[in-house]
Amino acid sequence: MSNSLIPASERNWFGHPRGLSVLFLTEMWEMFSFFGMRAILVYYMTKHLDMGQEYASLVYGAYAAFVYFTPVFGGMVADRWLGKRNAVVIGGAAMALGHFMMSSEPLFYPALATIALGNGLFLPSLASQIEGLYRDGDVRSKSAYNIYYVGINLGGFLAPLVCGTLGESYGWHWGFAAAGFGMLLSLVIYLAGRRYLPPEPARGAAMRAARPPWNRAARDRFAFLIVIAAIVVIFRGAYEQNGNTIALWADTGIDRQLVSGWVIPMTWFQSVNSLVVFAFTPVLVARWARLARRGVETPLLGKMAFGAVIVGVSYVALGIVAAWNEAHGTRASWLWLFGWFVLFTIGELYILPVGLALFGRLAPEGFRATSIATWFFAGFFGNLLAGALGTLWSVLSHGWFFALIGAVSGVAAMLLYALSLRMGNVEHQRAATGPALPAH
Template sequence: MSNYQAEVSLPAAATPPTKNLFGHPVGLYILFFTEMWERFSYYGMRALLVLYMVNHLSKPEVAAHVLGFGAVKGALEGIYGPLATQAFASQIYGIYTALVYLTPLLGGYLADKVWGQRRTVVVGGTLMAMGHFLMAFENLFFPALGLIILGNGAFKPNISTQVGGLYPPGDERRDRAFNIFYVGINLGAFFAPLVCGTLGQTVGWHYGFSAAGVGMVIGLIVYLAGQRYLATDQLTQTRQTHTEKKPLNRTEVASILALIALIVINTFWWAAYEQQGNTIQLWADQNTNRDLLGNGWLFPSTWVQSINPFLIFTLTPLVIAFWAWQSSRRKEPSTIGKMILSCMTIGCSYLVMVGAAIQAGSSGTASVWWLLGFFFLATVAELYLSPVGLSLVTKVAPARLVSVLMGAWFLSNFAGNYLMGYLGTYWEKVPKQTFFLGMALMCFTIGAAMWLLSGPVKKAIDASIAQKQSG
């Protein structure tokens, strides 16, 4: 890796935009609303996906008309053996959400070396909008998923890296900017199940998927309208300035290896976290008492998917204030420390679900308060890991590789989502309390593994940040 040759742009070309609003560049708010609508489209579709496959698409009379359904199911059963409806849906959900996080590696490469970040984002958004609209035609289910996967790969890493590009090295606002940006992500994710999920479950599946497509189109419009407020693409900077060939130095190699170590460990964290759209969604649909008013009306189970994003934008200010309070006393955890706490917290969230499974007992249903407790702890865990990780990549990655490494960071989501789908196949094979306990133990184990590696990883990260700040 140390022999990798890359183009390096002069520091002067990387000067970010200076026009501010509420203490941050205007471009942050353009990216905020673009990502908000993109996440609306993604989470709107995700909230429906497993229920759509279990309750509609897998019906023999429907599956017969779905292009490639038999071939895909046959291929999976050739690997895993016979798959019941729920197990097949879990595998498809896991593979889809995994590939959504594999393609950002390609999207990052295209942005850094071919198209630039802006053009790659537009291509990605267009492909995703097409895919969401094609979901309205059940026979095109798999081609639609393919377009969304490719589009997300082009879109996702290049929106996140543009946030970092708005701030010069060492700017203390960067971490706070990513938390603001993360609120945008979750604002879209909050409204998505309420709009797309309700339309899909009460009016028709295809209305929900079409609403997701409309959200993506709005996001594209916002992004194109705000181009002048964004930082210049790294690729454009390289082409406009004198460049030199330079290998990665030891500090850069060490920082990349540290990121790789975190990617491997975070894989298991995401496998636990992403069960929210898979087995936790099934628990909400099949094992939760949703008759809140006692009058026989059950709220749509997809609504529980809004709990996590709602808690994100309500808890984020509190978490940031708590970190500031800790920082003033020199007790704020390091990035790695926050990630360790995250692993332990999400493990505790599954212990809550063990309690839910015990209460359900022979009746099969439990109070919705167990789910609220689960989502509260899972959300706190998310705030201590996900936005922190995005910020970390932009701080330590060499400038000429920032989009590629952001794509590589999402490989933990890729592997984690695939593992999530595989673990979900045990949902109907083992008692529910056993399933939840196994998830908790997995989370505690990866927390311990991260603690064991925290020393060398923190050293490599600190050295990389210091090098970038020194110019």
């Protein structure tokens, strides 16, 4: 990391470089637009475009998968040709355009493609600027990503409340328009704060000359990450039902009446996920820190397996609730869905942020972007699997469907646990030879 960064004498905001606040707010409003559109997407397809549930689930899964696929190539384009700043601006403008295009029914599919392509340039280019804000050895950099993650979830929390409410109450197009204005605000914040961001790194031939060689150790470590990513694909097949079949059940299977004359908007439940992230992230981080001080440190793969178990249990419990209500011809209380989101999100905190940290730690030196791209590929294939599984929503009873999704997460948990037993505390195996891979 270059030391020709922001001067130490510059006045900071909240104890961190001003650039972090710029990136925080830029990402917050980008997430507001992204999750706002996603919160109403399934409802728009099934209620406004009159798509069948099976087809809508496939479209949702394909779109979500494409969103994870495009950053792989978007990051390469930014690193080699465009530069991170230009990639953020071009990508953000494309996403804003895509959100406004959603207001026109004939442009539905081009709009989805435009948003996904813009996200491919925006997502990796924005987050990768965080590290350049700090000098080598700056202890503040350790908490920078945690602060940035709060921005992601703050946007995710507000989005369903605003875009979802507008969509349900005034028309889906108003929800998409709100998402578009959120993306425009994100761009304005980024452009206004560019002077506080780190300079562009070297690109092209200069970058390739400084890169370490792709040797046997790097190949072994990268292959190990691919094994983990393949298991995460299975987990995401269950996890990504969050915005798909869970959203459908919130509409048809939940009694959302809170008081006489007022019904909880179905999109509001999507905000519970981010709310639980705010509440439980400090608790879990503090708990892990206490255990580490006592010499007890659970391997990251073990934490991921535990998270997949929690998610699996949450789906099985939801299946029992759905089966009971189907048998009695009633709708489940909204408290069951709220409780499910709490348990589900606790499981998420054990696997998704932990998995990203594992990929960052084990990334071969000089190939971190490629390793992170592998994590995005897991999201790509996982969303395709989730879309395919979602087509069973209209085939199976809701109780059996949720039980099946719980079993899918359970399979991922068993594979992660078996890999943890085989590899041990692999994040500490960072010698030149890299982690040894299981024998084939």
